[in-house]
Amino acid sequence: MNKITIIVPIYNVEKYLRTCFDSLLNQTFDKYEILAVSDGSKDGSNEIMKEYSKKYPDKIKCIFKENGGYGSVLELAISKIETPYFQICDPDDYLDSEALKHLYDLAQLSDADITIGAKYFIYEGTEDKDYDYAYNTNYTKLKTNTVYNNGTSEYDDLLFVDPSPHSKLYKREVAKDIKFLYNVSYTDNLLFYLSYLNAKKIIYTDKACAYYLIDRAGNTMTDVRPKAIDGHVKVFNEILDQHDKSKASDMFYYRMFESFKYIVEQSKRIDAPLEEASKTIDNLYTLVERLIPYKDKIKPYYDKYSKSKFIEKIKDKRLLDEKSSKSQFRKLKKSLLSKFEE
Known part of the structure; x- marks a missing residue:
């Protein structure tokens, strides 16, 4: 039985999608499925999705919908998944081959509602990468492989975590009732902050599990x-x-x-x-x-x-x-x- 659903929100990313899918299919952990959601893509993304789902029917499920923005994808996908955990991988990013195994093992050992890993920043047109702790190190120092319990002062330190979805494994239970906004950016903030409030335990690891393309044209950060x-x-x-x-x-x-x-x-x-x-x-x-x-x-x-x-x-x-x-x-x-x- 699958334990994790990887949600891939897709909109006009044909240039990057194969790399993303290949990284997800190359995981050492095998109890997972991929839910790829096209948010009204108009380039070749839909054809790539169909190609991969045909080749890997037991791993990749596809949904094709009209454009409604990132939040509409998250709300639909979370409502559809049947696994206890989910992770989001943006289609211009990719995962380390050990990502799911490492995050899932920590979640199981700790019974954490959210498992947070570090990541690498990567850049268009170069093989350079920069390690990122996934939180603001100017304000706190998180302990790796450590459980943080809600209601403690240490739990507050997690509010310095980057709210982006990269390298985060969520229990579906903490996010299932969130109502996402449509046709706006930054809805990953809704997911993180409301799930943070709903969680009882969160665990952090300094292992970099995701590769985040930070300078793509059209990136909401810019x-x-x-x-x-x-x-x-x-x-x-x-x-x-x-x-x-x-x-x-x-x-x-x-x-x-x-x-x-x-x-x-x-x-x-x-x-x-x-x-x-x-x-x-x-x-x-x-x-x-x-x-x-x-x-x-x-x-x-x-x-x-x-x-x-x-x-x-x-x-x-x-x-x-x-x-x-x-x-x-x-x-x-x-x-x-x-x-x-x-």
Whole structure:
């Protein structure tokens, strides 16, 4: 009986898909299946999917659907899988041959709801690779092959983990009720943060299990169009909509604020005419409004972890103060739009 389903969300990636499939078929662990979902691909991806599923009918199942975005693929796939665990492999990435075995063995030994591994960054047109711990080492040091229990201060350290799906094995149970947004990017954040809250145990390993192509054209990490920035805001508002307050630590709200700060940094490079850029920046405030009620929870962790300069810290605290928030945001907006005056 299969134990893991590998979900492969596919949209116009014919250039990379064979490498991805070959890595998944080359696993030393054999109790798994691949669920490849075409999200309305218009290139040759669908033909490659059919070719591989015909050649490996016991391993690869295919779904062909109209385009609805990454979140629509995750929601459909998670609803379809019958295995206790799933992993996501984006089609421009690939797995180490030992990935499934290593992550599954750790999950079984620890009874962890999420098993997190390190990864390699890889780059277009080169064989170079860079090891990545899969968390921000400037703020914490995770212990390898160690179980982190929900409700402990150590569990909070996992909020510094990169929320991308690479090298993560999930129990289906912690993700099955998540409602994903359609036609927006960054929905992997929904998966990670809500599953994190639902989990009782998480285990981390410093073994690199995935290879992440970080500089592909069209990668959401480099997209600064209004649609991408608006999508980022929608996702974090949705996390706050769906999160269970009884499961959220104070640190969780601090990380939501730092996510807002990241979106602000992205907005400094917004690629749009002035009027459109102005509307997108106005939309950022919807996330600030959601976080103001948690300012007393955010402040101690902000004071502990923030690397902002003194003046920036004052501005951030004014943003989270209901009395000064709107006026401070107007100043922030003016600063973000100043490039249009040059």
